[in-house]
Amino acid sequence: MSRGITPRAQGVHPSTLALFARQEDPIRVGTQFDVAFDLSCPHGCEEEPVALTLQEPGGASRIMKAPLANHPAQFELTAPTEAGAHTWQFDVAPSGHDGLFHEASSMSLTVDVVPHAASVAVWALPDAVISGRPFNIKVGATSTAGRAIAGQTIIIHDIDGEEVGRTTLGDTAWPDTVGLLWAEVELRAPDQPGVATFAASLVVERLKLPHETTACTFTVPVTAAPEHCVTVTVVDATTGAPLPDTLVRIGAYRSTTGDNGMVTLHVPKGSAEVVVWKTGYDAPDCPIEIVADKAIKISATAVPEDDPDAHWKG
Amino acid sequence: MAKNNNSGNSKSIQGKNISVSRRGFLTRGAAAGVGAAAIATAGSQEAEAQARWARTADVVIIGAGVAGLPAAITARDNGASVIVIDANYDIGGRGILSGGRLHIGGGHALQQKLNVKDSADQVFLDWIRHDHADSRYSDRDLVRVFADENVPTYDFLVANGVKLIEKLVGPEQSSTVPRTFLTVEWENPAEIIAPKRQRNGSGLVRQLALKAREKGAEILLKHRMTKIIRDGRSGRVQGIAVTAEGKTFNIRALKGVILATGGHTGNVEFRRMFDPRLTEEYQQACQPWVNQDASGEIAAMEHGAALWSTANQTTETAAAITKTRHIGCQWGYSSLAYEPESPMFKFARAVGLTVKDWQNVVMVNDRGKRFWNELSGDYDFFAAAMQWNGDPKKLNGGGPIWAIFDAEGAKREKWITQPPHVDPAGYFFQADTIAELATKIKNPHQHRPIPGNVLQDSITRFNGFVDAGKDADFNRPKPVHKIATPPFFAAWSTPILHDALTGLRTNTNSEVVDLHGKVIDGLYAAGEAQGGFSQHGLARCLVFGRVAGRHAAKRRAIT
Structure with missing residues (x-):
């Protein structure tokens, strides 16, 4: 079969205008947002852009052009500055030339505009x-x-x-x-x-x-106001080696140990728990009574480290 | 005005481009329709009766992984001609991404060298133990074969050039003596799919593939089995239908077809037979390299094959489901991550942020609520993660789990919260406040937005537990770090699925057995597609691959 130029269809075709997609995120007051719609003919016609009247929620209207084609067209709209449901009206005028005409079509889009x-x-x-x-x-x-x-x-x-x-x-x-x-x-x-x-x-x-x-x-x-210094030394229970970079809490006060496994916290009088946290170690919470400056030592026991590669290493 | 791009038939217009060309879509749709029709015709009984065989071999093996490769070598060693097909573009299956952990004993030479006393009987006794959940539900007939074949399988590996690290890794699961060894990683990083992650399994499958080819097995890559072809009168399996690059053809198997396709963990419908909670949000370890699609099981079940020892899938002891270790990417399985050097990186999209200390995060469900002690990673944790979270449209599965952390937490972990470490396309989000973070979380599995005030309340409440020194909700030990310093982050940390611990019923020859207890003549299964016992690792795949290859090769050929 030979391929030639398809002769232009004749007559009056309907046209349809339908929403294709709109921004999925909430549409905020006063912001611009995108909508896309299809202006198409059920016979698959492709025509030059036709006039489209857009009536905005505030009553203003403007004329734009939209292609009558088999792919969606995109427009940018501006949401009013008041929250609530707002409607945009789109009207396409009848169009045509050379014996092929398309009827008018229209569409309205109601958007729930939300506050910022x-x-x-x-x-x-x-x-x-x-x-x-x-x-x-x-x-x-x-x-x-x-x-x-x-x-x-x-x-x-x-x-x-x-x-x-x-x-x-x-x-x-x-x-x-x-x-x-x-x-x-x-x-x-x-x-x-x-x-x-x-x-x-x-x-x-x-x-x-x-x-x-x-x-x-x-x-x-x-x-209450801190009055005493409590020095905590954290050591490895097995080796006795100091554990640096270990978080120590006495009541609400906290700090981390230095290279020597020591940290000094300025804390109020009274009873408190000394809590030690270091990944891969376990240490019991240690209740203390703070009546004067004091120094305590806490032994932390190494627990098999939850190493993600442990399963695979030799 | 309207523009086209390459992102397919998407209606999203978050960006400025409209992505659909209807003409393009129709063209593509028409082509797809023709393809589907062609497959349907090829699969009809009529075509089957007059099956034309494009290729023929004594033994046809589906899957060039840890079960398929030893099957191929063993079948060749026993004089059979062999064709192996694999759907992937390269050999190895999940084995190439494995750490190379090989559970093999029975008193082999390396055990002897390392002064380990072991025997086949001891292997048998250990793996049928009643007092251990990993062995309680074993099929003892299969364990007996496994035990007896341990030493020959070790010898097979040595004879075929597979190197093991001469070190005892330790007893594990139900074993009472050290039997776990590691293979030596393949020497060429370009042939290791995740080369920076100690993928010792590469040394096993690359070496076996080398030997299989050397011995004359033909390996056809990017070939996918679509069905098993069986003779209507005799019931004997004749071969398989295959698609490759859009073409469909049949391969005849004169002696046997061996299913070494891997397990079912990546097939949502299939895995939910064992646990209905395992809905689509749970990813599978080793994706996107391979998908455990249950293709072998399904192809065999279409001929009446039975599943076997299914309890093993749900004993809640083995690695059927695991805590995500690399958060902020889609596939953050334990030790496996895809670095930018990996050929899979393009598909994985991010390496993930490796969690060293779970104290640095709070985990919330898809409602923005904490659900369990984040420091835990046991089956109670998984059950809490998979609990119903109140979505009336989704009663099964628990939806995504998100790890929430702040700038200070990222600093403590030394995380770089940018690509290539994280995947902002649905698996990692950043925001200036906690409430804003909630609104930014968007993922195909996150069906409803997280309300900002709910997430804010969850974090405020947790921060109060830090002040109090006690987690009154889930008793997380020693809550020490508040989540307060902007910016804030949400990273995908939904549990990830791993081992297929049940599969097709076979007899001790690895021959597939049907629902009536009868052998499906000429059909074998090995590896994760085979049911029987729930050992993690490579050994059961190797053993039954060898058993299947040997038995098939020794059969009488179809005349």
Whole structure:
């Protein structure tokens, strides 16, 4: 069979306009997003771009061009600045030439536009804070609206909902983060020893675009003022060799041993547990009564190391 | 405007490119349809009755791995002509990625040299022990053969140039004397699939493949068995149907067909016969190099073959399922990781972050909730990971498990949280806050987004346990590190499946037995495709590969 140019079809064909795909992530207020749709003819016609009227949720309309073809076309739309369901209306006018015409078609797209999302992180917390004394922490926030939150306020509440501190976000991102704007804030430790709970939240009322926020709840141990030095030496139970780089906790205070297996912690009076952690070792928790400076030695027993290659090594 | 790219029929428009050309798709679809029709025709009974044999050998072996290669050598040693096919582009199966751990004893020369007293009877007694879960469910007929064939198998390896490290690794599983040895890694790194990971098994399969070829066995790579062809009247297996590069043809086996296809762990439908929890999110060790697709088992079961000793798959002692050790990549099995030097790296996409201290992470399920003590890695941990997590649309399997850690944890572990160490395409995520991290976790197996406040609550609660010095939820020993310093990370750490511990029923000749207890004439199984006992490692594959190759070679040929 010889191949020639297919003669142009004649007559009036329908056209169909249908959604092909839209951005899967939530569509946030005031942001641009992509939609793709098919404008096609059931007979498989391919025609020059035709006029398409887009009526936006706010009532404005604009005219664009879309190909009548067998592949989807993509458009960028802008979400309104108010959250909620919004509808875009697309209308394709009748078109045609040289005896082949395509009927009008239309489509509407309703999108649930959601507020921006902001959330908070709190770090650089002291291992423990002294009752009644001030301490510093770092707070940061990130938003799907990017730097729109620069200069906004973060408020810290205690467990009773009382504001105990506030700070203003700077305009530089914390190292290695994408856009975590941050600040330091000074808080005062409660008078009662124990574990104190706080929550840090971003104030969003003054932002132009609506935001939903996730607060960051955090805890800090509160103790009496340290009065004594406890020196802990950790050794290998079998060889007696010092164990460096071993984490030692006395109550809420912690540090790691040096090359000589020793660490000195400044701790409050009272009873506490000495807890030792080193990968591949096991050491029992050791209760102590702290009434004066003291030195203790803890033997850690090597346990067969959970080496991923142990199964295979000779 | 619309653009095409090469990513197939995807509707995602996260990027700017639209990926579908309908004409392209239709063209491809039409071609695929023709191919499917061709296969269906070739597989019909009519075609089978008039089967034309493209190739013929006395013994046809499916799988050039730890069972198939010794079968090929042994069949050649017994005078049979041999064709081995393998679906992969290279030989070795899972054995090439193995650490080379070989459980072989009975009093062989190396044991004697190292002053180990052992005997075939002792091997037998150890592997039928009632007081050990690894041996309790063994088929004692098969264990007897295994025991008696240990020394001859050792001698076979030595005779064929396989080198063992002259060192005792120690008794293991139900053995009472040292029988575990390691093969010496293959000398050419270019021929080791994961060359930086002590893949000692490469020295076993490369050497056996060398010998098999030297002795005249033909190994056809990128050939996939599609079915076993059996004579309708006599019931004798005649050969197999094969596809290679889109062509389908038949290979005749005058004496026998040996299934050495590997196990079933990578086949979701098949493995769920033994444990319905093992849904699709659980990956298989040694993927993407090889997929344990149960093709041998299924092909044999289509002819009525039985499975055997299936309890072994679920004794919860052997390495049927393991804790992911390299997190942040799709396949983080224990000692195996694909470095950028590996030919598999392109497919594996990341090496993974090796966890040295689980104190540095908190593990959450696909709801963002902790589920167990992260320092544990036993079957209670796996059961907790696979528990129902409340998804009304998914009652089996527990969904993905994510290891959550912060910048300080990464620093303590000296992790580099960038490719090639991690796979941001679904298996590793970074964010500025914990709540934001939850929204970033996207993976084909993560069916619902993790609510940001739920993950934040899980981490806040855990951090409180660090302050208190006690994990009130799961009693994780000595919680020592808070997860607080940005940025934050989520790394895939879903448990990964390993050994197939059940398979086809065979008799002591490795001949496949059907549901009525009758031998399927001319069909053999060895290796992980064979059921019987649940030993981890290479020895049972080698032993029964030899047994099958020898028995098949000695049979009378079809005339």
